[in-house]
Amino acid sequence: MLEVSDVSVRYDGAIAALQDVSFAVREGGVVALLGPNGAGKTTLLxxxxxxxxxxxxxxxxxxxxxxxxxxxxxxxxxxxRRGIALVQDGRQCFRNLSIDDNLRAASFVHPKNAATRLDMVFGYFPFLGEMRQRQAGLLSGGQLQMLVIAMALMGSPRLLLLDEPSLGLSPVMVQAVFDVVERMHRDLGMTVVVAEQTVPRLLKIATDVYVLSRGGVAMHAAPAEVDEAALQRVYLS
Ligand SMILES: Nc1ncnc2c1ncn2[C@@H]1O[C@H](COP(=O)(O)OP(=O)(O)OP(=O)(O)O)[C@@H](O)[C@H]1O
Ligand SMILES: [Mg+2]
Structure with missing residues (x-):
């Protein structure tokens, strides 16, 4: 579905953030994109x-x-519009607008049938429906993370890219976020890439794992082959 071939990225004409990175995502897969701080995960997404x-x-x-x-x-x-949604780190949305207005704004990608998709989104995230007039800036970190995933859903993506959704969340919230990702993958057949530092819960649903280190692919393996020791070797190298 997605094929990144020998990609190199520079910032400001100088800083090399990625070097010859090849990365493939099969339709229907859940790819875990792991790596320590500064490895290049966000840059790749x-x-x-x-x-x-x-x-x-x-x-x-x-x-x-x-x-x-x-x-x-x-x-x-x-x-x-081709079908790729990136949920960036930092939970970006219009914090002074309501949940409802944020979801409607996010439907710009595919304005048709927005009302039907809004119903679907409230099915996945009932609390958003219950507090739809609440200002987004008043939500907790976990609720905001759910909102930005819901906003991505409003564009009907076939490939969903999530950048560190678990950052700063309690273990229960991390579980809830990955539960919903798993459900969207299963029910909607959505292909997913999740960038994280290390999340055991992610490895449980992943079909493929890439580990980045210093701008390159340090490991590409099946989830069963990736354990704490293997990751530590990469992270400490
Ligand atoms: N906007 C930017 N301008 C200049 N350099 C940048 C920019 N964004 C990232 N970099 C550099 O590119 C490299 C890769 O950064 P990136 O944010 O992709 O890493 P990451 O794996 O997402 O890290 P983290 O886990 O901390 O989010 C780092 O050396 C970083 O300093
Ligand atoms: Mg990052």
């Missing part, structure tokens, strides 16, 4: 979603294809 030019980042080599179409050079909105 932003390269796929077309977000790098906004940060003086540039793909200097390689190609990125989604369902055989080249994504390099495409505008993020065009990439979103």
């Amino acid at each position: 932003k390269a796929v979603a077309g977000m790098l030019p906004f940060e003086l980042g540039e793909v200097t080599e390689g190609r990125i294809r989604f369902e055989s179409a080249e994504l390099l050079g495409a505008h993020p909105a065009a990439i979103a």
Whole structure:
């Protein structure tokens, strides 16, 4: 479904963030993208979603294809319309707007049938429906994480990219976030890539694991082959 081939990325013409990274996502898979701070996880997700030019980042080599179409050079909105949603780290939304308005704004990708999708989203996240007039900025970290995933769903993505959804959440909330990701994958057949540092819960649902280190792929393995010791070897190298 997604094929990143020999991609290198530089920021500001100088800082090499990725070097010859190849990364493939099969339709229907759940890919865990692991690696320590600064490994390049966010950069890789932003390269796929077309977000790098906004940060003086540039793909200097390689190609990125989604369902055989080249994504390099495409505008993020065009990439979103093709069916890719990136939920960035930092839980970005319009904090001074209501939950309802945030979800409606997020439907710009596919404005048709927004009302039907809103119902579906409230099915996955009932609390959002119960407090739909609440200002987004008043939500807890876990609730905000759910909101930004729900906003991505409003665009009917076929490939969902999640950047560190568990950051700063309590273990119970982390469990809840991954439960909902698992359900969306199972019920909607959505293909998912999740970038995290280490999350045992993620390895339970993953079909494929990539570990990045210093801008390169240090390991590509089946989840059963990835244990704490293997990760520590990469993280400490
Ligand atoms: N906007 C930017 N401008 C310049 N350098 C950047 C920028 N964003 C990231 N980098 C650099 O690129 C490298 C990869 O960073 P990236 O954010 O992709 O790592 P990460 O694996 O997502 O880390 P973390 O787990 O901390 O989120 C780092 O050396 C970082 O300092
Ligand atoms: Mg990151």
